[in-house]
Structure formats: structure tokens, C-alpha cells
Amino acid sequence: MSSGVVQVTGELIANRRVGAYHHLTVVAPGVAEPAAPGQFVALAVGGPTSANLLRRCFSLHRVKPSGTYGGTVDVVIAAHGPGTQWLTALRPHDAVDVVGPLGRAFPLPSEPVSCVLVGGGYGSAPLFWLAETLRERGCHVEMVLGAASEDRLFGVVEGRRAADAVHVTTDDGSAGRKGWVSDVLGEVVERTAAGVVYACGPMAMLRSVTEVAQAHGAVAQVAVEESMACGIGVCMTCVLPVTGADGLTRMVRSCVEGPVFRGDRVRWDAIGDGISRVPDDAVGAPRPGGH
Amino acid sequence: MADMSTTLAGASLPNPVMTASGCAAGGKELQRFFPVSELGAFVTKTVMRDPRSGRPTPRMAETPSGMLNSIGLQGPGIDAFCEQDLAWLQAQGARVLVSVAGNTAEEFGEVVERLVASPAWECVVGVEANISCPNVANRGLVFACDPVSSERVVRIVRGRVPASVPVFAKLTPDVTDIVAIAAAALGAGASGLTMVNTLLGIVIDTDRLRPQLAGVTGGLSGPAVRPVAVRAIWQVTAAMRAGTLASAPVIGVGGVRTGRDALELVAAGASAVQVGTSTFNDPSAPRRVLTELEAEIDRHGFDRFADVVGIAHERMARP
Ligand SMILES: Cc1cc2nc3c(=O)[nH]c(=O)nc-3n(C[C@H](O)[C@H](O)[C@H](O)COP(=O)(O)OP(=O)(O)OC[C@H]3O[C@@H](n4cnc5c(N)ncnc54)[C@H](O)[C@@H]3O)c2cc1C
Ligand SMILES: Cc1cc2nc3c(=O)[nH]c(=O)nc-3n(C[C@H](O)[C@H](O)[C@H](O)COP(=O)(O)O)c2cc1C
Ligand code: FES
Numbered sequence: 001m002s003s004g005v006v007q008v009t010g011e012l013i014a015n016r017r018v019g020a021y022h023h024l025t026v027v028a029p030g031v032a033e034p035a036a037p038g039q040f041v042a043l044a045v046g047g048p049t050s051a052n053l054l055r056r057c058f059s060l061h062r063v064k065p066s067g068t069y070g071g072t073v074d075v076v077i078a079a080h081g082p083g084t085q086w087l088t089a090l091r092p093h094d095a096v097d098v099v100g101p102l103g104r105a106f107p108l109p110s111e112p113v114s115c116v117l118v119g120g121g122y123g124s125a126p127l128f129w130l131a132e133t134l135r136e137r138g139c140h141v142e143m144v145l146g147a148a149s150e151d152r153l154f155g156v157v158e159g160r161r162a163a164d165a166v167h168v169t170t171d172d173g174s175a176g177r178k179g180w181v182s183d184v185l186g187e188v189v190e191r192t193a194a195g196v197v198y199a200c201g202p203m204a205m206l207r208s209v210t211e212v213a214q215a216h217g218a219v220a221q222v223a224v225e226e227s228m229a230c231g232i233g234v235c236m237t238c239v240l241p242v243t244g245a246d247g248l249t250r251m252v253r254s255c256v257e258g259p260v261f262r263g264d265r266v267r268w269d270a271i272g273d274g275i276s277r278v279p280d281d282a283v284g285a286p287r288p289g290g291h
Numbered sequence: 292m293a294d295m296s297t298t299l300a301g302a303s304l305p306n307p308v309m310t311a312s313g314c315a316a317g318g319k320e321l322q323r324f325f326p327v328s329e330l331g332a333f334v335t336k337t338v339m340r341d342p343r344s345g346r347p348t349p350r351m352a353e354t355p356s357g358m359l360n361s362i363g364l365q366g367p368g369i370d371a372f373c374e375q376d377l378a379w380l381q382a383q384g385a386r387v388l389v390s391v392a393g394n395t396a397e398e399f400g401e402v403v404e405r406l407v408a409s410p411a412w413e414c415v416v417g418v419e420a421n422i423s424c425p426n427v428a429n430r431g432l433v434f435a436c437d438p439v440s441s442e443r444v445v446r447i448v449r450g451r452v453p454a455s456v457p458v459f460a461k462l463t464p465d466v467t468d469i470v471a472i473a474a475a476a477l478g479a480g481a482s483g484l485t486m487v488n489t490l491l492g493i494v495i496d497t498d499r500l501r502p503q504l505a506g507v508t509g510g511l512s513g514p515a516v517r518p519v520a521v522r523a524i525w526q527v528t529a530a531m532r533a534g535t536l537a538s539a540p541v542i543g544v545g546g547v548r549t550g551r552d553a554l555e556l557v558a559a560g561a562s563a564v565q566v567g568t569s570t571f572n573d574p575s576a577p578r579r580v581l582t583e584l585e586a587e588i589d590r591h592g593f594d595r596f597a598d599v600v601g602i603a604h605e606r607m608a609r610p
Pocket of ligand 1: 040054055056057058059060075076077078079080081082083084085122123125224225226227228229259353
């Protein structure tokens with residue numbers, strides 16, 4: 001569980017459009033300092049009397065522990081439903097209620113191994129900070145960034161600065177190679193002899209990244225996205241089936257035990273079509289005649 | 292400053308504000324935002340006998356001023372709960388209201404037996420029998436829809452909890468006559484009532500044109516249900532005041548987001564108030580509501596919280 005989580009009223013200082021996304025910078029004292037790549041923040045939406053009660057969760061794109069304004073956090077948001085539309089319409093000096101940093105960060109290798117970072121759409125947001133952190137530790141870092149179309153790619157230019165090489169794929173071929181990240185990933189893992197593949201993006205992508213990484217002898221570390229009502233571990237809405245070190249599968253909370261999991265521990269066989277089922281062999285799974 | 296203490300069937304609490312079952316986990320997560328020992332009582336997630344995985348996800352859907360959930364009583368089982376969560380709560384100096392449930396009336400009894408035998412039992416100020424959770428696979432298990440099964444469960448729980456510790460029956464508002472269910476629970480020995488649990492609902496995902504919850508139905512909670520909670524508390528309190536129902540303390544729950552919301556439940560008859568879904572919006576909500584409720588009691592010029600309980604019944608505008 002993350003330590004040092006705080007709830008603060010932040011102040012928006014920048015809201016820039018980047019392709020299909022909005023890049024927000026928020027002054028949020030106390031959130032930036034303890035944060036690490038892979039963690040996220042939960043933002044309240046609609047103001048103090050909002051009818052949208054549930055917080056929205058976003059990966060930390062970058063943090064600045066102490067700037068001119070005090071600690072700032074950056075998030076990249078795709079306007080989708082009412083909450084993200086409200087957030088992306090905010091203007092400088094508007095207040096944003098922030099809870100963070102939340103969740104477990106990407107585990108870093110103790111040795112300077114070669115790493116591949118895979119991002120799908122806004123899922124690449126947390127990977128540049130991660131790339132820099134890995135390179136500071138002497139790791140060779142290449143990135144594979146994919147999206148449906150060019151405007152949904154995030155951070156290709158930033159990636160060229162943060163990593164040793166960047167490979168791009170789009171479903172429609174509007175930028176980079178036409179196809180999925182998994183189409184090029186195997187080659188990159190093989191050529192760089194990568195030990196770890198880090199990934200963030202849609203669940204179906206995380207599943208194929210895990211399979212490709214495994215096939216090439218690398219460990220996958222994936223940041224998942226489950227619907228979260230609280231983000232802080234009290235509601236049990238965000239669970240997914242994960243196998244523990246003891247070999248047993250449990251429905252675990254992705255907000256406190258994740259969002260980063262080892263890819264081979266996630267029970268992808270029970271996840272799909274927007275649903276995470278309870279595997280029959282999970283601890284406490286419903287049994288005939290029981291619950 | 293008003294005296295905020297309250298008494299619930301013999302249990303004295305320094306203040307009337309609690310968490311709501313299932314909205315505060317086992318306490319550790321909220322302790323990062325405020326000391327849980329400052330609450331009147333900490334109400335635990337409903338615990339059952341065996342570990343339970345709960346239902347598939349998505350388990351939640353946001354609704355106007357509320358949400359649906361279909362957790363399905365996920366939990367570690369009573370033994371792990373006593374060893375870990377309850378022991379931890381005791382070490383924090385928290386007063387704990389433990390919420391219990393069973394697949395059968397007898398299983399409620401087993402859970403309570405193991406709870407009472409636990410080394411951490413001392414921090415327990417009450418037991419809340421959750422006879423109203425709508426999230427179990429078999430809908431027939433909503434005991435609180437039926438006076439006969441409500442009675443059976445409450446009788447078993449009451450029989451196994453020491454007489455000095457109150458037992459509260461948690462009721463659903465999804466019934467035709469909540470006063471009849473309240474009468475059955477009190478008749479079977481419940482010391483008090485917790486009202487209300489969630490209301491059954493469905494949300495349709497309009498992109499996929501299928502129910503949004505993997506479990507299809509879920510429980511509606513949040514400010515959207517507050518008028519229903521106030522109504523349920525009102526009806527039961529009115530019956531008690533009229534002498535048609537045995538007098539017993541009511542713990543109010545449903546849609547409390549502010550001290551003013553809490554005051555509504557109190558004025559309708561609640562001697563204590565639980566804060567649930569609002570905690571997801573504001574992790575400090577239970578503690579904040581206490582501060583705000585104190586300010587409300589002061590604003591109205593009362594010296595004692597207890598003087599406000601049910602006061603709205605005395606102030607009805609009569610033609
Ligand atoms: C750990 C984590 C990190 C994320 N990082 C980013 C990010 O960097 N950029 C970004 O644009 N989005 C990110 N998301 C997804 C983002 O949280 C949702 O798109 C957003 O909450 C949708 O809110 P809404 O009001 O637009 O949609 P609505 O559909 O109205 O939301 C209703 C409820 O469902 C939840 N919800 C809906 N869609 C999702 C989803 N895809 N994932 C999780 N919860 C959802 C919302 O939080 C809200 O509580 C992340 C999600 C998680 C769990
Ligand atoms: C996510 C969630 C889980 C819940 N789990 C339980 C539970 O385990 N036992 C129980 O008695 N009530 C449970 N409830 C119901 C609440 O305790 C409360 O009765 C209800 O939500 C109304 O209060 P609120 O509007 O303040 O949330 C749950 C509610 C939510 C939102
Ligand atoms: S989002 Fe509430 S427990 Fe994870």
C-alpha cells in the first residue's frame with residue numbers, strides 16, 4: 001500500500017491540448033514528493049456539490065516536487081464521459097481536489113537490464129518518467145507506442161528524448177507502422193535482449209504484451225485499468241483475478257495492490273469483453289449450493 | 292460546544308457519527324486520512340463465515356448523486372477478519388460495530404460465535420446483522436424482505452451475543468411495510484435498527500446496450516437515496532412514538548454527505564448516523580460530517596445532541 005497519500009485542493013496551472021488529449025498541470029502540495037512512476041491520482045469532478053460523486057483516476061504523467069508553485073503533478077486526460085469532460089474544460093486557477101499518490105509503482109530492476117516500455121493511447125503517459133528513471137539506473141530503454149490513429153498517440157517526441165529508441169504503430173497506419181504494438185514488440189524484445197517489458201494501456205493490449213514478453217523470456221509489468229469508485233481501497237469495486245506467490249487466485253483490489261501487476265500473475269483467461277469474471281478456482285469463488 | 296455523546300441500547304459513544312458497512316473496508320485505508328478512533332464507532336464491511344470472492348466486475352455504475360454497487364459481500368471470512376482487521380481496530384482504540392451475515396440463519400450464528408470468542412472482542416460496541424444485502428447470488432437471501440426470516444436470524448444472533456452488547460438489525464427500504472419488518476426484528480430481540488441498506492437497481496450501458504454491472508442488479512446508494520432513508524427512519528420512529536412499535540434506537544444511514552444531511556436523519560429519529568458512499572468522494576467525509584454536525588447542533592442552540600433526536604416529529608406544521 002502506498003504511504004504518504006494526501007488529499008489536497010490543488011490549483012490548475014496549465015491545460016494544453018495534445019492531439020486527442022488534454023495535458024493538465026496541477027499544483028498539489030504533498031502529492032508529488034512521495035510519488036513514483038506507475039502511481040496515480042484520484043480527482044474529484046464537478047465541484048463540492050457535484051452529482052458525480054465518484055472520483056476519476058489518472059496515471060501520473062510527471063511530477064515536479066518543488067517548482068515555482070510548489071509540487072506539481074501532470075496528468076493526460078482523454079475527454080470521454082461527464083467527469084473527464086469537466087476536467088478537460090478547467091481553466092488556469094480553477095480548483096481541483098486531488099487524492100494521491102495512490103497505488104503501487106512500477107518495480108525497478110536492481111541491475112541495469114534492457115527494458116521495453118509499451119504504451120497504448122493515453123496509456124503511454126506514465127512511461128516517459130519511468131524511462132528516465134530507468135536510464136538513470138543505466139538501463140537501455142526502448143519504447144513502443146501505439147494507438148488507433150495518429151492523433152491518439154501520446155508523447156512520440158517526448159519518447160525520443162526520454163528513451164534510446166521509439167517505435168510507433170497505429171491501427172490505421174496514419175503514423176508509424178500499421179498494426180498493433182504486439183506486432184513489433186517481439187522483435188524489439190529479442191534485439192535488445194530485454195529483461196523487463198513495462199506496459200500501460202487497454203486490457204486487451206496488456207494481455208498480448210504479457211504473452212509476447214513471456215514468449216521472449218522477459219517479465220511483463222503491466223498497469224491495469226479497472227473501474228474504480230474510491231481509488232483508496234475501501235469500496236472493493238476495482239478487483240480483478242490475480243494469482244499470488246502462493247499459487248492461489250484472488251480477486252484483488254487494483255487500486256491498492258495494483259495498478260501495476262506482473263503480467264503473468266493476471267488471470268487473462270477470466271478477463272475480456274469489459275468483464276473480469278471470478279475464476280472457478282479463485283479463493284472464495286461461488287460454489288454450487290453455496291453463495 | 293454541545294455534548295455530542297449518544298447512547299444506543301446501553302452502548303455509550305462519545306459521538307454519533309460512524310462509517311457505513313462496506314464503505315470503509317477494515318479501517319486501515321481511512322486511517323491515512325483521519326484517526327478512526329475519533330468516530331463514534333467504526334462499522335466494518337459485512338463479514339461472513341468463509342472467504343468470499345464476490346461478484347465479477349464491473350461492480351459499479353455511477354448514477355445521478357449516487358451509484359450502484361454489486362460487490363457481493365467479498366471478504367476474508369470471520370477468522371481472518373478477527374485476526375487481522377478487528378485486532379488492528381482494537382489496537383487503534385476504535386469502538387467497533389461489526390457487521391455480520393450468513394447464507395443461512397444458522398450461519399449468522401456461527402459467525403457471531405467466532406466473533407464473540409475472538410481476543411479482540413473487547414473493542415466491539417455492537418453487532419449489526421446485515422439481513423438486507425441485495426448482492427448475494429440468491430435473491431431469496433434478502434432476509435429483511437420477510438418478517439419470518441428476519442425474526443429467525445435476529446433471534447439466533449441475539450442469542451449468541453452477550454446481553455450487554457447491543458444487536459442492530461440492518462433493514463432494506465425495498466419492502467412494502469418497513470414498520471412490519473422493524474417489528475419482527477425488535478420482537479426477536481434486536482436492540483436497535485440500522486436504516487437503510489441500498490435499494491435494488493439496474494443501469495443499462497447505452498454503448499453496449501447491456502446491463503452495466505456484470506452482476507446485472509446492484510444496490511443504489513448516495514445522496515440520491517437520502518429522502519428514502521429519512522422516510523424509513525420517520526415511519527419507524529413515528530410508530531415508536533405512537534406506541535404501536537417497541538421503542539428502540541435507530542442508526543440512520545443513506546446519502547449523508549454533510550453535517551446538515553446528518554441532521555436530517557437525526558431530526559427524523561436517528562440516534563446515530565453512518566456515512567457511506569460520500570467517503571468515496573471525500574475520504575475524510577465521516578470525520579468532517581462529525582465536525583459539521585457539531586456546528587449544526589450549536590447553530591440551533593442545543594446543548595445536547597440527544598435533544599435533537601426525532602425533534603421533527605414535534606415540530607410538524609399542522610393545519
Ligand atoms: C489507475 C488508472 C489510471 C488511469 N489513467 C488514465 C489516464 O492517464 N488518462 C485517461 O484519460 N484516463 C485514465 N484512466 C481512465 C479514466 O479514469 C476514465 O476514463 C475516467 O474515469 C472516465 O470518467 P468519465 O467521467 O469520463 O466517464 P464515466 O463513464 O461517466 O465514468 C463513470 C465512472 O466510471 C469510472 N470509469 C469509467 N471508465 C473508466 C475506465 N476506463 N477506467 C477506470 N474507471 C472508469 C469513472 O472513474 C467513474 O467513476 C485511468 C484509470 C485508472 C483506473
Ligand atoms: C460499495 C458499497 C458496499 C457496501 N457494502 C455493504 C456491506 O457489506 N454491508 C452492508 O450492510 N451494507 C453495505 N453497503 C450499504 C451501506 O452500508 C449503506 O447502507 C448504503 O450505501 C446507504 O448509505 P450511503 O448512501 O451513505 O452510502 C455498501 C454500500 C456500498 C456503496
Ligand atoms: S477503487 Fe475502491 S477499493 Fe479500489
